[in-house]
Amino acid sequence: MSSSPAHPEKVRQLVYRFIRPYGWQALGALLALIFTAGITLSLGQGLRILVDQGFATGSPAMLNQSLALFGILVLGLAAGTFSRFYLVSWIGERVVTDIRQQVFNHLINLHPAFFADNRGLEIQSRLTADTTVLQSVLGSTLSIALRNLLMLIGGIILLFVTNAKLTAIVMLAIPLVLVPILFFGRRVRRLSRLSQDRVADVGSYVGEILGEIKTVQAYNHQPVDQQAFGKVSEQAFAVARQRIAQRAWLTAIVILLVLGAIGIMLWVGGMDVIAGRISAGELAAFVFYSLIVGVSAGALSEVIGELQRAAGASSRIIELLQSPQAISSPAQPTRLPPRVDGRIALQDITFAYAGREQQPAIVDVSLQIEPGETLALVGPSGAGKSTLFDLLLRFYDPQHGSITLEGIDLRQLDLAALRRSFALVAQQPGLFHGSIADNIRYGKPEASDAEVTAAAQAAYADEFIQRLPQGYATPLGDGGQGLSGGQKQRLAIARALLTDAPVLLLDEATSALDAQSENLIQQALPKLMQGRTTLVIAHRLATVRDADRIAVIDQGRLIGIGTHQSLLQDNALYARLAALQFNDRDQHPDTVETEHDRHNR
Numbered sequence: 001m002s003s004s005p006a007h008p009e010k011v012r013q014l015v016y017r018f019i020r021p022y023g024w025q026a027l028g029a030l031l032a033l034i035f036t037a038g039i040t041l042s043l044g045q046g047l048r049i050l051v052d053q054g055f056a057t058g059s060p061a062m063l064n065q066s067l068a069l070f071g072i073l074v075l076g077l078a079a080g081t082f083s084r085f086y087l088v089s090w091i092g093e094r095v096v097t098d099i100r101q102q103v104f105n106h107l108i109n110l111h112p113a114f115f116a117d118n119r120g121l122e123i124q125s126r127l128t129a130d131t132t133v134l135q136s137v138l139g140s141t142l143s144i145a146l147r148n149l150l151m152l153i154g155g156i157i158l159l160f161v162t163n164a165k166l167t168a169i170v171m172l173a174i175p176l177v178l179v180p181i182l183f184f185g186r187r188v189r190r191l192s193r194l195s196q197d198r199v200a201d202v203g204s205y206v207g208e209i210l211g212e213i214k215t216v217q218a219y220n221h222q223p224v225d226q227q228a229f230g231k232v233s234e235q236a237f238a239v240a241r242q243r244i245a246q247r248a249w250l251t252a253i254v255i256l257l258v259l260g261a262i263g264i265m266l267w268v269g270g271m272d273v274i275a276g277r278i279s280a281g282e283l284a285a286f287v288f289y290s291l292i293v294g295v296s297a298g299a300l301s302e303v304i305g306e307l308q309r310a311a312g313a314s315s316r317i318i319e320l321l322q323s324p325q326a327i328s329s330p331a332q333p334t335r336l337p338p339r340v341d342g343r344i345a346l347q348d349i350t351f352a353y354a355g356r357e358q359q360p361a362i363v364d365v366s367l368q369i370e371p372g373e374t375l376a377l378v379g380p381s382g383a384g385k386s387t388l389f390d391l392l393l394r395f396y397d398p399q400h401g402s403i404t405l406e407g408i409d410l411r412q413l414d415l416a417a418l419r420r421s422f423a424l425v426a427q428q429p430g431l432f433h434g435s436i437a438d439n440i441r442y443g444k445p446e447a448s449d450a451e452v453t454a455a456a457q458a459a460y461a462d463e464f465i466q467r468l469p470q471g472y473a474t475p476l477g478d479g480g481q482g483l484s485g486g487q488k489q490r491l492a493i494a495r496a497l498l499t500d501a502p503v504l505l506l507d508e509a510t511s512a513l514d515a516q517s518e519n520l521i522q523q524a525l526p527k528l529m530q531g532r533t534t535l536v537i538a539h540r541l542a543t544v545r546d547a548d549r550i551a552v553i554d555q556g557r558l559i560g561i562g563t564h565q566s567l568l569q570d571n572a573l574y575a576r577l578a579a580l581q582f583n584d585r586d587q588h589p590d591t592v593e594t595e596h597d598r599h600n601r
């Protein structure tokens with residue numbers, strides 16, 4: 001993704017789009033802001049009256065009256081400040097929560113290729129770190145900025161009212177102040193964006209290392225990682241340092257200019273009081289206002305840097321929100337028949353991954369799969385078998401040709417309806433943090449406990465689950481940590497059984513499961529395949545032999561289709577694969593005593 005700062009117009013659109021639903025709260029916050037600014041500014045008039053009439057006339061009654069008025073104003077100020085703070089912070093938190101949710105909703109539906117181009121962990125940082133920046137800005141900085149802006153404008157107006165001549169001096173200083181704000185502000189924004197990028201680098205680095213901590217430690221890779229991490233975080237620091245240096249300059253210059261102007265003005269005003277041209281109360285009020293103007297200008301210059309930082313963060317969020325959906329449901333989807341039998345046809349499919357256009361992963365594949373049929377896909381590693389599954393689930397669209405389900409092109413179907421027709425058992429079981437029962441229920445959250453247990457029993461998983469200390473409630477770590485490879489596979493099968501989809505996509509695990517688990521899985525499969533159309537990427541002879549037909553894939557091409565016997569005879573690649581790849585022990589599955597057998601004995 002590019003590092004160009006966001007167009008301010010886009011940032012404004014983003015803020016507007018998300019604040020609009022909370023118009024009443026925003027109006028309330030604005031009124032509270034105006035109210036409190038009004039009171040603060042009127043304190044200056046109170047001060048003038050107090051000095052000129054209370055002190056100057058020496059009347060205690062007048063002093064009492066003035067103080068009573070002051071008390072009321074202060075009470076109003078407290079109440080107004082409460083509402084302002086509460087409402088503005090509320091809007092900030094609310095809007096950021098909405099933005100997070102929308103970004104997440106958008107991301108979770110994006111086509112998988114998007115995540116191949118953009119690092120998942122980097123995106124994660126945008127969702128957390130960037131929205132946190134926005135949160136602090138919208139929740140407090142924006143309120144500070146608005147309050148100070150109002151005070152600045154109100155203060156200047158009252159300065160004019162109090163004494164126009166002195167105010168002219170303040171006005172002269174304003175363009176002087178604006179120049180550095182504009183100059184440094186732009187730099188701060190660019191650096192903020194860079195800084196957030198670097199912070200994201202740090203986040204993704206840690207995420208990746210922690211995800212593979214065993215590999216890191218097994219290869220004693222820690223010193224290398226420590227050094228590399230040091231480099232990444234030092235880069236983040238270097239950019240942050242540049243950013244704060246710019247902000248420090250900005251703040252210092254503005255304070256110097258503003259307070260300098262106030263100093264000059266005080267001198268001129270002092271001369272006027274000495275000469276009797278204005279009253280002491282007037283000068284007191286004037287000083288009060290000029291301090292307000294000075295302090296607000298200083299505060300503004302400081303928070304403008306912060307606002308620029310938010311603009312940097314927003315630009316990264318906007319990019320995410322605007323990343324186009326390459327795969328989505330059509331506007332008018334064709335409905336699938338009420339009963340999907342799993343009739344699938346691939347017609348002249350050619351597909352290449354982005355950036356590998358010269359080497360298509362699937363070339364000219366045509367294939368008919370009949371309802372209820374079990375079709376095994378075999379072929380060497382990298383032949384394109386998993387890619388075929390991805391095309392069926394419409395994670396990608398082929399560049400050429402069409403795939404139909406029940407005679408309807410996949411691109412015409414509602415995505416959710418299409419994917420409901422498939423149950424996927426991937427090579428990596430794809431489990432999540434949560435209980436075992438949650439993981440089995442994944443595709444059918446409303447399933448009853450009895451259904452979960454039945455699915456687990458059919459997948460030969462019930463027995464090991466029952467033996468765990470907390471049974472079905474046993475919590476699993478990230479990615480299903482806490483189970484063996486074979487146990488994870490059986491959970492994945494139970495999950496697929498429970499969703500009860502008409503088409504089963506099964507990618508057999510190639511990892512060396514021990515003979516027992518493999519056998520249990522082998523026993524669970526027929527139940528899974530029963531009455532469904534099944535496509536199985538087969539690595540075991542038993543699966544291959546049980547299949548109705550076998551499709552041999554090599555370098556993305558379909559080079560043979562038939563039964564085990566026929567292919568053994570007339571497909572050289574298949575004969576070679578059969579000799580090499582399919583494990584011998586698969587030929588005698590019945591000789592291995594399974595966990596289940598032992599239990600039943």
Ligand SMILES: Nc1ncnc2c1ncn2[C@@H]1O[C@H](COP(=O)(O)OP(=O)(O)OP(=O)(O)O)[C@@H](O)[C@H]1O
Nearest residue numbers: 116353354356361380381382383384385386387388
């Ligand atoms: N996300 C991707 N981006 C680019 N190329 C990819 C991607 N995924 C797979 N490929 C390439 O596409 C080809 C087919 O891969 P695929 O995963 O479908 O093979 P496979 O037959 O399932 O292999 P295996 O049996 O080893 O899992 C390979 O050459 C692979 O390098």
